[in-house]
Amino acid sequence: xxxxxxxxxxxxxxxxxxxxxxxxVIIDGVPAGIPLALDDFKPDLDRxxxxxxxxxxxxxxxxxxxxxxxxxxxxTTGTALAIMIANRDSRSSDYLAIRDVxxxxxxxxxxxxxxxxxxxxxxxxxxxRETVTRVVAxxxxxxxxxxxxxxxxxxxxxKQVGDIVAKINHPEKVSRADVEANIVRCxxxxxxxxxxxxxxxxxxxxxxxxxxxxxxxxxxxxxxxxPVFDKLKADLGKAMFSLPAxxxxxxxxxxxxxxxxxxxxxxxFYKKGNKILTHTNHHGxxxxxxxxxxxxxxxxxxxxxxxxxxxxxxxTTGGEKATISTKGxxxxxxxxxxxxxxxxxxxxxxxxxxxxxxAQQNK
Numbered sequence: 001x002x003x004x005x006x007x008x009x010x011x012x013x014x015x016x017x018x019x020x021x022x023x024x025v026i027i028d029g030v031p032a033g034i035p036l037a038l039d040d041f042k043p044d045l046d047r048x049x050x051x052x053x054x055x056x057x058x059x060x061x062x063x064x065x066x067x068x069x070x071x072x073x074x075x076t077t078g079t080a081l082a083i084m085i086a087n088r089d090s091r092s093s094d095y096l097a098i099r100d101v102x103x104x105x106x107x108x109x110x111x112x113x114x115x116x117x118x119x120x121x122x123x124x125x126x127x128x129r130e131t132v133t134r135v136v137a138x139x140x141x142x143x144x145x146x147x148x149x150x151x152x153x154x155x156x157x158x159k160q161v162g163d164i165v166a167k168i169n170h171p172e173k174v175s176r177a178d179v180e181a182n183i184v185r186c187x188x189x190x191x192x193x194x195x196x197x198x199x200x201x202x203x204x205x206x207x208x209x210x211x212x213x214x215x216x217x218x219x220x221x222x223x224x225x226x227p228v229f230d231k232l233k234a235d236l237g238k239a240m241f242s243l244p245a246x247x248x249x250x251x252x253x254x255x256x257x258x259x260x261x262x263x264x265x266x267x268x269f270y271k272k273g274n275k276i277l278t279h280t281n282h283h284g285x286x287x288x289x290x291x292x293x294x295x296x297x298x299x300x301x302x303x304x305x306x307x308x309x310x311x312x313x314x315x316t317t318g319g320e321k322a323t324i325s326t327k328g329x330x331x332x333x334x335x336x337x338x339x340x341x342x343x344x345x346x347x348x349x350x351x352x353x354x355x356x357x358x359a360q361q362n363k
Contacts, residue, residue, distance in 0.1 A: 001115070001125070006242065007348060008230075009355035010144060012137045017119050018127030019095075022086045025133035027140055029355055030070065032078030034147045041065045041139050045085075047340040048135045050331075053183040055199045057331045061088055065136055081140060085132050095121050100317045101324050105306025112317060128244040128334070131341045138344020141351035148354055152219040154346050155179060156339040158186040159299065161211035162198050166191040171216045172295040185336045203332035208305035210245075211335045215342050217285070217296040217350065222276075224291040224353040231289025232296075232353055239345040240300050245334050248301035252284025267294075291353075298346065302338055305331050 005013040009029045016023030045065070050057040063085055070081035099120040102108045107126040111118035118124060145152045157179045159166055166188035168174060178187035184199070186192040195211075202209045225232025233251055240249045257265055260282075267278035278294055285296035307330040314324050331337060 006239070007352040009359065010141060010348065010352040012133075012348060014130060014133040014137075016087075016130055016133065017124040018087075018122030018129035019119070019124070020087060022084050023130055023133050024082065024084045025137050027070070027081040027083070027137055029352075030076050030078070030081055030140060030144060031147060032076055034076040034143050035074055036067075036071055036076055036081075036140070036143060037074060038065060038067070040143070041083075041136055044135050044139055044340045044344065045132070047180075048132065048337055050337070053336070055183055055196060055203070055332060056337055061132075063132055083133075083136050085136065087129070095327075098324055098326065101322050102314050102317070103306065103324060103326060104312050104314055105303075126244070128337075131243065134243070134341055134348070135344045138340075138347040141344070141347035144351040145347065145354055148358065150219060150221070150354060152217060152347075152350060154215065154217045154343045154350075156185075156213055156215040156343045156346075158184055158192075158195065158335045158339065159212040159214040161186075161195040161333060161335060162209045164191055164194045164198060168214070171214055171297060172218055174216065179339070183336060184333075185339050199333045206309035207332070208308050208330075209333050210302050210304040211333065213300045213302060213335055213338050213342055215296075215298040215300070215346050217298075217346055220285065220291045220293065220296060220350065222291060222293040224350070224357050225286065225289045227289045231286070232291055232349070233284075233286045233289055235349045235353070236296070236298060236346065239349050240298065240342060243300075243338070243341060243345060245303045245305070245338070246300050247303050250299050251286060252297050253282040254284075254299060257282065296346075298342075300338075300342060302334050305334055 004015060005011060011028040013026045045063045049061055049063045051060045066084045068082040068084055070077055070079050106123060108118060155174055155176055157174055166186050168188060174187045179185050182192040184192050184195045186195055199209060237249050240246055265282050267280045267282050269276055269278055281294045285292055285294045307326040309325055311323050311325045314322050316322050
């Protein structure tokens, strides 16, 4: 299997499966001298970990990282960081009954077709369990950005669950406290209550529900990104699409731009002090693949969890008709735990482009 690495100047390589002994990330490109301790990883790992509320999977994982390389006397050495997170609460027996059956919505069939074999325990490498390494890498990426002198803030929140849409007039003003005020991670309290009720309802029906996450990054200076293949938007888009369950990504006005005229969609420039800004932000903080200095706005459509307890029709690995009801512990809605993962991948891309920009400017 190839494709386990991401990034250029800040590069991550991950390994591990849902029900294997551990997941591992190796991070290249981290400057020397950055203070890094195990407690730095805890806040975002706790936000991603299973079992954190009644509307998430009840798998219990402490998600305690172990730093294997790249640290000496509490600071990065400039060599590759290696960080491992053990799997403590996997129940592989939950999957014995379906090891020869293709689960609808999963990668079971495509893995078999590509490799001729697969790890049927929770999806193996294609499981969202591997995203624990993304969150670890995101913590390091934030540290790198701060070390380079940038005051980048990355906040994600749940914008929509099913047909319930939050009213967020100024997404760039949403704080971490606003997001963490409820278990669904939606900063609109009225919408959050409805979202939680809907998730509880679909769980009781042994079903799942999808939605939309919005990620906002502020404090990015003008000039990050390249104008052709390495557009900042392209790398962020790839980062989001690399996450499990993402079916769509948009920036700024996104698909609504198709309904607008140029006079409506163009963001008009003005000068404030020594900065050039725009009155609106339909472009989502990126123009021509390069950051404009305005907040970067990303939205991800996240599908309903594929593992549901309702009986569905499928086929076996031999092509015979079968029925399946997926056992195990699964999220009825992926959105609340998706937020810290998407924030982390945003941080990874921004750290990569910050280092690349510094190298281009010989600083």
